[in-house]
Amino acid sequence: MNVIASRPAPQYPPHARTYRYDEIDREFLAERIAEFSDQVARRLRGELTEDEFKPLRLMNGLYLQLHAYMLRIAIPYGLLNATQLRQLALIARRWDRGFGHFTTRQNIQFNWTKLEDVPDILRALAEVDMHAIQTSGNCIRNVTTDEYAGATPDEVVDPRVYAEILRQWSTLHPEFTWLPRKFKIAITGSPNDRVAAQVHDIGVLAKRNVAGAMGFEVHAGGGLGRTPLIGRKLRDWVPEDEFLGYMEAVLRVYNALGQRDNIYKARIKILVRDLGDAFVEMVEREYATMPRDPYRLDPAIVAAIAAHFAPPPFAALNDIAPPEDPEFAAWASRSVRPHRQPGYASVTISLKPVGGIPGDASADQMEVVAALAERHSFGEIRVSHVQNLVLPHVRQDELFAVWQGLRAAGLATPNIGLISDIIACPGMDYCALATARSIPVAQRISERFADLDRQLDLGECFVNISGCINACGHHHVGHIGILGVDKRGEEVYQVTLGGSATNDAAVGELVGPAFSYDDIVDAIETIIRTHVAHRALGERFIDTYRRIGLTPFKEALYAAA
Amino acid sequence: MPLLEDGRIVDDPWVTVADDAPLPEAPTILPLARLQREAAALAGRNGPLGVALPPDVAPEAIAPLLGRLALVELTLPSFRDGRAFTQARALREHHGYTGEIRVGGHVIPDQYLALLRCGASTVVVPEGADPAVWDAARRVIGIAYQHSAAPGHPLSLLRRKLEVA
Amino acid sequence: MSSTPKARPATAPVVFTANRLRDGRVVWLGAEGSWVEALAAARVFPPEAAAEGLALAKQGERQQQVVGVYGVEIRHLAGAPVPLKFRERLRAAGPSIAAEPAGWRLAS
Structure with a gap:
């Protein structure tokens, strides 16, 4: 057996409820890294063919993408503590390009890693009890759960x-x-x-x-x-x-x-x-x-x-009225969610700024969130399956301070659940499997609907974009789903309507022929205008769609053609 | 091809015979169809018998014959095809099979430990394979988070240390 | 996943591309079996020599230099090779979106 010096336990925020590794868990991780380091060495020496190495590297989260290796790191069921998030920021700076991408499986990916650096990255992860095991490959992947758990x-x-x-x-x-x-x-x-x-x-x-x-x-x-x-x-x-x-x-x-x-x-x-x-x-x-x-x-x-997930030491508080600041109130109306504990709330942090890349966070932003979590959320952070972050346990009387901290870091876009809170896979800009780009389509839609009043007026609307049929962007279950495909070497986009991923799960219906990259945002605009023309007072897009069906949208989209 | 047991190359007394070849005195591995066809006649044979179980056949198909079989050979058509792992577990757990489970086909060293934990006994390795690489591969991870069908391991779930022979 | 000249005979000039084994970066088969980072420096094979080019490129896989070799059809635009397919143009040019946070390069 490999003899590997066990590491000291990391210094975690005392009340952060993430699963705490013990000696056995740490020893396991050290062994696993030794195994993968050896596999990398054997590959570089030519003792493993790429065919044989590929499934082994995939089971350690390492893909070879369009422009570089991509490392997908497991965030177990989306739970992080501040120490771990800081380490992700450090990895982003030292071995990537200063940012990371949070995924719909509550994981994080780094887009620019090098094969020869991966053993070092895995060792840095192990310092905070994290790894990239089974984030890919034909095995049981990272289990996901409710970002508001507990x-x-x-x-x-x-x-x-x-x-x-x-x-x-x-x-x-x-x-x-x-x-x-x-x-x-x-x-x-x-x-x-x-x-x-x-x-x-x-x-x-x-x-x-x-x-x-x-x-x-x-x-x-x-x-x-x-x-x-x-x-x-x-x-x-x-x-x-x-x-x-x-x-x-x-x-x-x-x-x-x-x-x-x-x-x-x-x-x-x-x-x-x-x-x-x-x-x-x-x-x-x-x-x-x-x-x-x-x-x-x-x-x-x-x-x-279960002892690892005991409630943190909440203070005995009562619910309070929020401060009367219109900008804060607009943010709070989207980002603040009721908590089971009186006097507390959960805060959803939007990683979807206007014109931004859905799910991306810079190393600086990760550190801001880590610091806010330490100060205001018992050191706990969650990753949501719609590619946002969550501070689960914030005192209501500290919400204003949290908002100010987020706003200073460009993390207070008040669009949670609105049309610009888009799920998008990396698409052809990074992914070797993609048939079309996703991210720039998401960016252009969020720019088109940048007016917050308009977004609030539209209310809840989920736009999901995938850059290929594998559907990492969950386009089938978006209220509006967009699927980019290849047509004779160029990108075109199919649109589905009426999908849902909640209790009333449904797969969206294809609206008609695909739209070009240039035309897709106009098509979404037309769909939204059709919804607005037909909606009852306060009716969400999905409810209007379920009431009136596909035809009015089809007619509006293809009438001019 | 060389046979690996406990991380070492060992002598292989077994002979694999084709569907219609005469049966030798030596321990013999038969194709499944022949075993099933000649089950009655084989009942009187003294020499050890084994069977090559194809990946798409559930061990249940040979359950009545297992008492007569000293060896079941499983196959990975490609190292990506993991059906043999489930077959091995089923043999040990559902059928209480205690004979040799041999795994052939396209197996890579990185699968050795998991095969042992699913109940495999021996692995057929490529000509010229370095047993040291295979032996290292079964020792590299010494902790398991699951119940194992390998003999001698405690029947507990979740974390514990493995003991490698 | 990727276009290969095996799928159908090339009808346009071809260059060969792969990812470098050590760091995954996009590289192109250049002069004398070398692998270069700039598409402009790639060796261009006429369609009838595509098989010969592929054989040469595959050596890079066998020597553990590169991974995932395949041919890319191109045309010449102002003297420079330009892939016919959008995907390959994107691969040659890098992501069409900001691939790092603002100021990252300056800071690093």
């Missing part, structure tokens, strides 16, 4: 506890590292789905029964990409202690039977769709015949992990 008033069960259990269980799982295709799990503990559970390979709703016992509703076979599908409910109730055993059973059926000869049919959603009820029966059969004891999730383990 803070939101509608939470029934704290999903972080089970997300961490899933993280540990899936880390270098011996059986499920060479799956037919990637595998994404989302878990929520609130009846209001903020994790898009129904469009995941497995979507889990943690809940309690009438007797107060913990259990899980399990869905499988949802997904976006080339074949968007809403998941199927496998079980209404899996008791807590059977959770991992049941997960094993689902993964086993998939690993044995998922298609391996066609990359476009390899996700579990195709297997679930094709087998239907038979899939559910096979999982049940697998589960019924496997030995239970080795897979029983001991309540003692759950309790030990």
